[in-house]
Amino acid sequence: MYTLLKQIAKAGIVSEPPPETDEALRVTRQRLDDAILEQFGRSLAIRHVDPGSCNGCELEIHMAQAAHYNLEGRGIRFVASPRHADMLLVTGPVSRHMKVALLRTYDAMPAPKLVVAIGDCGACGGGIFGESYASCGAVSSIIPVDVAVPGCPPTPLAILQGILTAITK
Amino acid sequence: MSLDDLTTQPIPGAVSARFALVSEAQLRAACERAKADGGRLLALWGCDDTDLERGFALNVVLALREGLLCLRLPLAGEHPRYASLADLFPAATRMQRAVYDLLGVHAQGGTDTRKWLRHGAWPEGVFPLRRSVPIDAAFAPADDRYAFVRVEGEGVHEIAVGPVHAGTIEPGHFRFSVVGEAVLRLEQRLGYKHKGIEKRAEGMALDECARLAARVSGDCTVAYAWAYAQAAEGIAAMQVPMRAVWLRGIALEIERVHNHLGDLGYLGNDVALAFGFFQFWRLKELVLRLNAALFGHRYLMDYIVPGGVARDLPLDGPQRLYELAATIESEVKVLRGIYDEHAGAQDRFIGAGRVAPELAQALGLTGLPGRASGLAWDLRVNHPIAPYDQLDVRMAIHDQGDVAARVSVRFDEVFESLRLIRAMLGRATAGPVHEVVPVAREGGFGIGLVEGWRGEVLVALETGAGGCVRRMHPHDPSWQNWPLLERAVIDNIVPDFPLINKSFNLSYSGHDL
Ligand code: SF4
Numbered sequence: 149m150y151t152l153l154k155q156i157a158k159a160g161i162v163s164e165p166p167p168e169t170d171e172a173l174r175v176t177r178q179r180l181d182d183a184i185l186e187q188f189g190r191s192l193a194i195r196h197v198d199p200g201s202c203n204g205c206e207l208e209i210h211m212a213q214a215a216h217y218n219l220e221g222r223g224i225r226f227v228a229s230p231r232h233a234d235m236l237l238v239t240g241p242v243s244r245h246m247k248v249a250l251l252r253t254y255d256a257m258p259a260p261k262l263v264v265a266i267g268d269c270g271a272c273g274g275g276i277f278g279e280s281y282a283s284c285g286a287v288s289s290i291i292p293v294d295v296a297v298p299g300c301p302p303t304p305l306a307i308l309q310g311i312l313t314a315i316t317k
Numbered sequence: 318m319s320l321d322d323l324t325t326q327p328i329p330g331a332v333s334a335r336f337a338l339v340s341e342a343q344l345r346a347a348c349e350r351a352k353a354d355g356g357r358l359l360a361l362w363g364c365d366d367t368d369l370e371r372g373f374a375l376n377v378v379l380a381l382r383e384g385l386l387c388l389r390l391p392l393a394g395e396h397p398r399y400a401s402l403a404d405l406f407p408a409a410t411r412m413q414r415a416v417y418d419l420l421g422v423h424a425q426g427g428t429d430t431r432k433w434l435r436h437g438a439w440p441e442g443v444f445p446l447r448r449s450v451p452i453d454a455a456f457a458p459a460d461d462r463y464a465f466v467r468v469e470g471e472g473v474h475e476i477a478v479g480p481v482h483a484g485t486i487e488p489g490h491f492r493f494s495v496v497g498e499a500v501l502r503l504e505q506r507l508g509y510k511h512k513g514i515e516k517r518a519e520g521m522a523l524d525e526c527a528r529l530a531a532r533v534s535g536d537c538t539v540a541y542a543w544a545y546a547q548a549a550e551g552i553a554a555m556q557v558p559m560r561a562v563w564l565r566g567i568a569l570e571i572e573r574v575h576n577h578l579g580d581l582g583y584l585g586n587d588v589a590l591a592f593g594f595f596q597f598w599r600l601k602e603l604v605l606r607l608n609a610a611l612f613g614h615r616y617l618m619d620y621i622v623p624g625g626v627a628r629d630l631p632l633d634g635p636q637r638l639y640e641l642a643a644t645i646e647s648e649v650k651v652l653r654g655i656y657d658e659h660a661g662a663q664d665r666f667i668g669a670g671r672v673a674p675e676l677a678q679a680l681g682l683t684g685l686p687g688r689a690s691g692l693a694w695d696l697r698v699n700h701p702i703a704p705y706d707q708l709d710v711r712m713a714i715h716d717q718g719d720v721a722a723r724v725s726v727r728f729d730e731v732f733e734s735l736r737l738i739r740a741m742l743g744r745a746t747a748g749p750v751h752e753v754v755p756v757a758r759e760g761g762f763g764i765g766l767v768e769g770w771r772g773e774v775l776v777a778l779e780t781g782a783g784g785c786v787r788r789m790h791p792h793d794p795s796w797q798n799w800p801l802l803e804r805a806v807i808d809n810i811v812p813d814f815p816l817i818n819k820s821f822n823l824s825y826s827g828h829d830l
Contacts, residue, residue, distance in 0.1 A: 204535025214598035282513035
């Protein structure tokens with residue numbers, strides 16, 4: 149126990165300030181009014197779905213939750229059920245085999261809901277995997293997308309920026 | 318028949334591999350002989366050469382003590398079929414089912430002939446990897462039903478999980494048959510992420526396909542990029558500058574370190590030791606940041622390219638890497654002490670998800686979980702390619718085969734990789750880091766094999782007209798290891814599944830393709 153506490157003290161607090169929002173990431177004009185955004189601003193529940201990524205984007209979503217980026221410290225947390233989620237975070241192209249699961253997850257979320265597509269694959273045409281007999285391509289070909297974050301994979305900072313952009317006016 | 322009776326020819330390239338065109342009887346005999354000698358099935362895939370009027374073909378790669386043996390069995394253009402190899406190598410089962418789904422090449426006498434990678438994206442009787450099917454063919458959603466094995470008996474019930482899981486994980490379906498909390502049986506259903514990687518590769522320029530290969534499974538992008546580069550360079554019969562070889566080795570070991578750090582963190586998290594997650598991921602972030610500064614990408618994506626590496630280290634690179642290695646080493650030593658002393662964590666780790674060495678051997682477990690179950694196999698030791706042939710890698714090995722063993726192997730491998738990184742930095746003399754790859758000849762065949770952090774990553778490559786890719790087959794070690802995860806959870810309790818699963822940390826994307 150002593151070494152554990154010592155390690156915590158030694159590591160200290162490494163969390164860094166959050167990034168500025170970036171309007172360039174917005175795909176759809178903000179649909180939510182101020183009152184709702186204010187609520188989201190203090191507590192946001194995210195459900196993540198991977199409908200076909202290479203798993204690279206997931207690595208950075210995990211990292212966004214780690215100490216340097218401290219997503220939870222900003223009132224943003226990942227939830228296990230779409231019923232509890234305000235925002236859907238989607239990584240990768242949408243494989244045809246995951247299309248139904250993605251749609252069902254989206255439909256299960258209560259309105260108002262936001263969608264953020266993470267990474268080149270989901271943001272634009274399926275990225276290097278493209279569209280094919282097996283891939284539907286971009287997330288927006290299946291569900292409406294509010295904010296798209298490019299990058300392969302986008303950095304945790306960019307992911308955070310995308311999330312914050314989605315919940316600002 | 319012995320393997321010596323086969324007429325084989327060396328496959329040019331960094332990997333010690335031989336190739337032979339075989340008859341069905343020769344294939345069978347070679348597999349039997351390999352099995353008797355303790356050899357393993359590394360990969361199995363099909364190809365459609367009907368456009369060249371050669372029918373179809375089945376490719377089988379065996380790992381033998383003396384190196385790789387790559388066998389090709391030509392098959393008819395109509396109703397292509399061969400005798401199943403699953404009785405010799407259980408790991409062949411899912412690969413054979415995938416070959417059927419994609420190419421309509423049938424394994425006769427296989428006990429499990431259900432579809433595997435095909436869900437509803439294309440109908441039965443259509444085989445999307447055939448040359449006659451265009452890549453953008455779109456089919457009406459087909460029947461998605463799948464015949465799961467039902468376990469019956471008093472008190473048995475099913476728990477179905479996925480494809481969408483509770484956390485940030487890749488999609489797959491797990492069906493548990495349980496009595497109370499204990500797992501009687503687990504059946505996996507994979508293939509949700511199938512996005513047509515192999516079809517996409519066809520006709521790509523060699524360097525464009527390198528980027529695709531590097532995204533088969535993002536968490537081992539270095540291993541894939543290297544294996545792909547080996548295959549491409551073998552076809553071009555070219556040598557890579559020595560400095561690039563050292564830098565590749567450094568990149569691969571960095572990838573091993575940051576993945577092990579990530580897993581060790583989550584393994585703590587999964588036993589309610591959130592401290593572990595925050596500590597290990599803090600260290601992982603230090604690695605990723607230095608990667609971005611020195612190599613130009615946090616995960617080193619597209620750093621290894623055919624012909625060498627994308628860029629040299631900056632002048633202060635070695636110094637910064639030495640310092641990072643020192644930091645990680647001293648901190649991980651402390652963290653290992655904390656994990657080892659933590660009664661709650663050890664209570665969950667020890668005995669959970671055990672794969673006994675005999676079972677591991679029989680079913681062909683490989684890579685990191687294999688070494689945790691006593692299988693002394695690490696390419697860097699058994700068949701070291703450059704630069705590992707100059708490094709004397711020390712293999713991490715454990716015989717308990719439980720979560721604790723897989724944790725222990727990860728710790729040992731972190732320390733060994735840090736030692737290797739230092740050793741390679743010290744020996745990488747100055748020089749060019751890239752050489753232009755000559756245009757590949759039509760009909761070239763190359764193979765690459767790299768010990769990634771998860772296990773052996775294989776890439777097979779064929780070139781066609783204009784030096785473009787004719788066929789690329791990437792093989793992830795997860796193919797071998799997923800079936801063992803089904804066995805590892807038997808008699809464990811359901812709540813331990815996430816922990817056991819994480820201790821393997823297999824790739825969905827690398828498997829589903
Ligand atoms: S954007 Fe890049 S890292 Fe993300 S899923 Fe696509 S290929 Fe992988």
